[in-house]
Amino acid sequence: MSLETVAEDIRDEARARAEDIREEGEERAEEIIADAEADAEEIREEREAAVEREIEQRREQAISSAKLEAKQARLEARRDALEEVREEVEAAIVDIDGERRRSLTETLLEAAAEEFEETESVSVYGRADDQELLEDLLDGYEGFSVAGEHDCLGGVVVESEESRVRVNNTFDSILETVWEDNLKELSNRLFER
Known part of the structure; x- marks a missing residue:
C-alpha cells in the first residue's frame, strides 16, 4: 500500500x-x-x-x-x-272643592277629634285655602280652634299641648299611605308587558 x-x-x-x-x-x-x-x-x-x-x-x-x-x-x-x-x-x-272637600275634611276632623279629651284645648292646622272651611267646621267642636296653616293638600293636623298628642289627618298622609300600600299594583298596571 x-x-x-x-x-x-x-x-x-x-x-x-x-x-x-x-x-x-x-x-x-x-x-x-x-x-x-x-x-x-x-x-x-x-x-x-x-x-x-x-x-x-x-x-x-x-x-x-x-x-x-x-x-x-x-x-x-x-x-x-x-x-x-x-x-x-x-x-x-x-x-277637590265644594261639598266633597267639606265632607272629606269633616270626616278627617272627626277621626282626629276622637283622640282628644273633651276638656283639652286643641289646635287645628290646615291648608291656607281651607281656613274658612275649618273655622265653619270647628263651630261644632268645644275647645278646638284654627291655629294656623299647614303646608298640605287638604285635611287637618290636630294637636294638644295638654296630652301632647298630634294627629296628622291630611290628604297628604292618606295619599302617602295609599300610595305605599298600592305602589306595586299601580306599577304593575302601568307597566304590564
Whole structure:
C-alpha cells in the first residue's frame, strides 16, 4: 500500500465522516427547526385562545353593562312616570272643592277629634285655602280652634299641648299611605308587558 493510497483512504474516510457529520448536523437542524415550529405553533394557539377568551370576556362585560344601563333607564322612566302620576293625583286632590272637600275634611276632623279629651284645648292646622272651611267646621267642636296653616293638600293636623298628642289627618298622609300600600299594583298596571 502506498502512501498515496493511505492518504486517499484517509481522505475518503474524512470525506465520509464529514458527510456523516454534515447529515447529522442537517438532521439535528431539521429537528431543531421542527421543534421550534411546533413550539411556535403551540404558543400561537395558546395566544389565540387567550385572545379569544379575552374577547369573549369583554363581550360579556359589554353585554352585561348594556343590560344594566337599559335596566337603569327603564327604572328611571318608570320612576318618572310614577312621579308624574303622583303629581297628577296631588293636583286632582287640590282641585277637590265644594261639598266633597267639606265632607272629606269633616270626616278627617272627626277621626282626629276622637283622640282628644273633651276638656283639652286643641289646635287645628290646615291648608291656607281651607281656613274658612275649618273655622265653619270647628263651630261644632268645644275647645278646638284654627291655629294656623299647614303646608298640605287638604285635611287637618290636630294637636294638644295638654296630652301632647298630634294627629296628622291630611290628604297628604292618606295619599302617602295609599300610595305605599298600592305602589306595586299601580306599577304593575302601568307597566304590564
